[in-house]
Every structure is written in structure tokens, then in C-alpha cells.
Amino acid sequence: MGGRSVARARRENKPIFLSVGYSTCHWCHVMAHESFENEEVAAVMNREFVNIKVDREERPDVDRVYMTFVQATTGGGGWPMSVWLTPGLKPFVGGTYFPPEERYGQPAFKSVLERIATAWKENHDKIVEQGGKIVEALRESQSATTAAGKVDATILDAAYRQLDRSYDPKEGGFGNAPKFPRPATLNFLTRFYARAPNDEAGKHALEMALFTLRKMAAGGMHDHIGGGFHRYSVDRYWHVPHFEKMLYDQAQLAVAYLDAFQITRDRQYESVARDTLDYVGRDMTSKEGGFFSAEDADSPVAAGADCGHLDTKEGAFYIWTKKEIDDALGDIAEIFAFHYGVQPHGNAPEGSDPQDEFRGKNILIERHTIAETAKHFGKTEGEIRKLLAQGREKLFSIRARRPRPHLDDKIIAAWNGLMISAYARGAQVTRRTPATWESQRSQRNSSGQISMTKKTNCSIATIAEPAAISRASPTITHS
Numbered sequence: 001m002g003g004r005s006v007a008r009a010r011r012e013n014k015p016i017f018l019s020v021g022y023s024t025c026h027w028c029h030v031m032a033h034e035s036f037e038n039e040e041v042a043a044v045m046n047r048e049f050v051n052i053k054v055d056r057e058e059r060p061d062v063d064r065v066y067m068t069f070v071q072a073t074t075g076g077g078g079w080p081m082s083v084w085l086t087p088g089l090k091p092f093v094g095g096t097y098f099p100p101e102e103r104y105g106q107p108a109f110k111s112v113l114e115r116i117a118t119a120w121k122e123n124h125d126k127i128v129e130q131g132g133k134i135v136e137a138l139r140e141s142q143s144a145t146t147a148a149g150k151v152d153a154t155i156l157d158a159a160y161r162q163l164d165r166s167y168d169p170k171e172g173g174f175g176n177a178p179k180f181p182r183p184a185t186l187n188f189l190t191r192f193y194a195r196a197p198n199d200e201a202g203k204h205a206l207e208m209a210l211f212t213l214r215k216m217a218a219g220g221m222h223d224h225i226g227g228g229f230h231r232y233s234v235d236r237y238w239h240v241p242h243f244e245k246m247l248y249d250q251a252q253l254a255v256a257y258l259d260a261f262q263i264t265r266d267r268q269y270e271s272v273a274r275d276t277l278d279y280v281g282r283d284m285t286s287k288e289g290g291f292f293s294a295e296d297a298d299s300p301v302a303a304g305a306d307c308g309h310l311d312t313k314e315g316a317f318y319i320w321t322k323k324e325i326d327d328a329l330g331d332i333a334e335i336f337a338f339h340y341g342v343q344p345h346g347n348a349p350e351g352s353d354p355q356d357e358f359r360g361k362n363i364l365i366e367r368h369t370i371a372e373t374a375k376h377f378g379k380t381e382g383e384i385r386k387l388l389a390q391g392r393e394k395l396f397s398i399r400a401r402r403p404r405p406h407l408d409d410k411i412i413a414a415w416n417g418l419m420i421s422a423y424a425r426g427a428q429v430t431r432r433t434p435a436t437w438e439s440q441r442s443q444r445n446s447s448g449q450i451s452m453t454k455k456t457n458c459s460i461a462t463i464a465e466p467a468a469i470s471r472a473s474p475t476i477t478h479s
Contacts, residue, residue, distance in 0.1 A: 009050040009087040015120050016089070017049040017113075020056050020063050020081040023408040024244050026297040026314060027097045028080040034100040035109045041100070044110060048117035049084075056081075057293060057410055068138055070094035084116055090131030160192055160205055167208050171236050172215035178242070180232040181216060183252035190259045206263065213260050216253075217272045218366035223318065224340065225364070225396050227279030229253050231297070239365050240352040243297040243315040243405075250280050251418035258422075258429045270430060277426050280419060290411040291419045300403035317402050319361040320395070321346075328398055329391050335377055335384065336391040341367035 009016050021028030035041045045051050056063035056079065063081070069091040071077040077096065084093040093116055098109035120127060163185060166174040173179040186209045193206035216222060219238025221230050228250050230241035257273035284292045299317040322344045326333045341347050348358040368376070374384045426432060
């Protein structure tokens with residue numbers, strides 16, 4: 001890694017604080033606002049460190065090197081990634097988000113800075129030596145080769161058993177909260193089934209995949225109004241999502257639902273795949289045909305806000321009060337509220353809203369099946385489907401007038417490859433040609449519904465460059 005910032009660190013013999021994030025990263029914004037923009041914290045950062053900010057999507061090579069260190073030394077990883085380096089770019093402390101004061105079982109960021117600064121001054125030589133040893137150990141582990149050979153049934157069976165042990169039979173998914181969609185895991189399970197569809201293990205593998213897909217589609221992680229999926233669920237019920245939307249999730253989940261449809265011929269899986277592909281075509285596609293990277297979790301809470309003083313909250317674009325739904329839907333509001341779990345005082349489960357952003361608000365989740373809703377209101381399933389579709393269409397139109405989340409309009413080749421593949425699979429499986437999706441996108445854009453050319457004037461800026469952070473050279477490299 002080079003550039004003026006690194007040269008300055010070497011000249012002044014200061015450690016480097018490296019913060020790696022990306023434009024639509026919610027907790028990157030939170031940490032920037034809480035800590036980097038705080039004058040006391042900024043003073044410590046500027047006095048004791050040389051501070052560099054890197055976009056992981058522009059420099060995945062830098063991200064990969066230091067994420068390997070963070071994962072190896074802490075057992076986890078994520079963004080924002082916070083790493084302290086020697087002037088020779090050897091990492092010696094790493095983590096992710098640090099709060100401004102001690103909470104979530106984590107130390108305050110200012111305290112971490114002060115302790116690292118003291119350690120650097122008192123144990124400089126030892127830290128440099130340890131940093132070199134860490135890098136060498138990581139290099140050896142990365143270059144270690146495994147014995148050549150085929151991936152045989154023993155390895156596949158072991159992978160299946162490991163997934164089975166972590167499977168949540170009540171809510172679907174694997175492990176505890178937060179729950180990620182893990183499309184690669186779902187793909188493995190459907191292919192494990194295809195190897196031996198009559199074996200009990202194969203049948204159970206398929207059921208784990210299908211049940212998880214159904215629970216995700218019914219949950220709040222699925223955008224029931226506009227289509228597509230949010231990043232992950234903060235609870236085990238797939239109810240309260242982290243509202244960011246990533247292109248690579250849409251691509252891989254669309255394929256997972258198409259796989260499920262091909263195996264079962266159940267139209268519910270095809271419907272979810274279609275609404276995911278429709279969402280990308282409508283909201284994440286450039287006029288030249290490339291696919292954008294992501295939409296932010298946060299958005300302004302009110303239209304017409306002063307762009308210089310935005311009050312933003314996570315999920316503001318997506319959530320509803322009971323009154324908003326009653327006013328919008330009139331006679332069908334009761335049916336809609338029953339089906340989607342809408343409550344007068346909001347429906348976020350206890351413990352799932354640590355920032356208190358969803359108080360009195362509802363995150364739509366299918367609390368009842370179509371059959372249950374039809375029985376409750378004495379109507380046919382066809383009637384209920386039609387009424388719910390009308391309700392979603394009305395809310396879609398209303399939501400289109402809200403300030404949208406910030407759009408990360410980078411076009412990344414690898415992620416575009418995933419999305420192109422998903423559209424190809426969609427055309428193959430549903431007999432719906434790419435021209436059909438393009439025609440639908442053009443029609444919706446021309447009607448003004450969430451058109452890429454009709455964005456609200458106030459959108460969130462990319463991660464701020466506060467006074468505490470000096471701009472990293474765009475030509476950062478590593479050896």
C-alpha cells in the first residue's frame with residue numbers, strides 16, 4: 001500500500017488507522033457520525049494516527065488482505081472494518097464497529113484509540129515484530145495446499161451433517177440471529193437432494209432448503225411491496241431486517257428460488273424469483289443496461305427535507321404506521337393488516353430494535369397464509385389474493401413518493417456477472433425473456449413509479465470524509 005498517507009506514517013513513525021467500508025454500509029455511517037465527526041475523538045485520531053479510508057468495493061484486494069487478519073484474530077468480520085497497522089502496513093489490532101461509549105459488550109472507540117496509542121509508544125519494537133510474525137503466519141496459512149483429490153461423498157455427507165446440526169427447524173435458516181440468507185448453502189442442499197432424491201438425507205436436505213426459502217419469503221427481510229430482499233434479519237424470525245439491499249443477494253436468491261420452483265413446480269417460488277428480478281430491473285439497472293451495486297438501509301424520514309440537514313433513519317422508506325395503512329387501503333385495510341401482521345403500536349419484536357427506530361411502525365411480514373386469511377374473513381383464496389395485490393399496489397404508489405435510500409451506483413463486473421446469470425436462468429425457467437423484463441421496466445419508468453430518472457432530490461451521500469479521516473490515495477497497493 002503506497003501513497004502520501006503511508007509515506008507520512010513512515011516519516012512520523014505513527015501507526016495507521018485503516019477504516020474499510022462501502023457506500024451503503026449502515027454501520028459505517030453510524031460509526032462515522034458517532035466517532036469520526038466527534039471533535040474529541042477526531043483530535044485523538046489526528047494526533048496519534050495517520051487515518052486512511054478505503055472503499056472495499058473499489059479496492060477488494062486491500063479489503064481481502066486485512067479482513068483475513070481480522071477474521072483470523074477475532075473469529076469474525078464485517079464492515080466497517082477497523083484495523084491498526086504499522087507504518088510498514090503490518091496489522092497488529094483489528095475489529096469492526098466500535099461504539100462511542102462502552103456498549104454491546106464492546107469498548108468505547110476513543111478508549112481503544114488511546115490504549116493503542118499508548119501501546120505503540122511503550123512497546124513499539126515488540127508491536128512491529130509481532131505484526132511481521134502475524135503477516136508471515138497468515139501468508140503461510142493462505143499458501144498451504146490441500147491434498148489433491150476429488151470431492152467425494154464423504155465430504156459432501158459431512159457438509160450436510162454440519163448444516164443439519166445448525167438448522168433451525170422452527171424458523172428456517174442456520175444458526176442464531178442475525179440470520180443471513182446464505183444462498184450458497186441453499187444451493188448445496190438442493191444439489192445434495194438431486195444426488196439421491198429418494199434417500200432420507202436427500203429429502204431432509206431439500207426440506208431444509210424449501211422451508212428456509214418459504215420463511216424468508218414470508219418474513220420482513222423480503223420486501224413485500226417492491227420486491228427483492230434486504231441484507232439479513234437481526235432476529236431469528238426473519239422479521240426485522242437490516243434494510244440494505246445488495247445486488248449480489250438479489251442475483252443469488254433469485255437463482256435459489258428458481259431452483260426450488262424447478263424441483264417442486266410450486267408457483268410461490270417462481271413468484272418470489274420474478275419479483276426479485278423485477279425489482280432489480282426497475283430500481284437497480286442503469287439506462288445503459290448495467291446493474292448498480294446496492295441501496296442503503298437509511299433514508300430521509302420526510303420528503304422536502306433540507307439536504308444539508310437530513311434526519312435519516314434505517315428502514316424509513318419501507319415501514320408503515322397502522323394509520324398510514326388504514327388511510328391508504330380503506331375497506332381492505334383490515335384484511336391487509338391481518339395478513340401482514342400490522343399492529344396499532346408497531347410490530348417489531350422486543351429486542352430487535354436497539355436504536356428505537358421502529359417504535360410505532362410496522363415491518364410487513366406474512367403472519368397468516370392465504371388460506372388462513374381467507375378462512376378468517378369468509379372469502380375465497382382467489383378473492384384474498386386479489387385484494388392483497390390491490391393493497392400492495394396502492395402502498396407501492398404511496399411509497400414511490402417517499403425519499404428513497406441512497407443508491408450506490410457503482411457497476412461491479414463480478415456482481416453484474418451474477419445478475420446476468422440470474423436473468424438468463426429466469427428466462428430459461430419461467431419462459432420470460434429479458435425483453436419482457438426490459439419492457440416492464442420501461443413501462444413503470446414512464447409512469448413515474450420509482451423511476452431511476454425520477455429520484456427525490458435529497459439522497460444520502462456516500463460515507464463522509466470527516467476531519468478525522470485523511471483521504472486515502474486511490475492507488476493504494478500491497479505487496
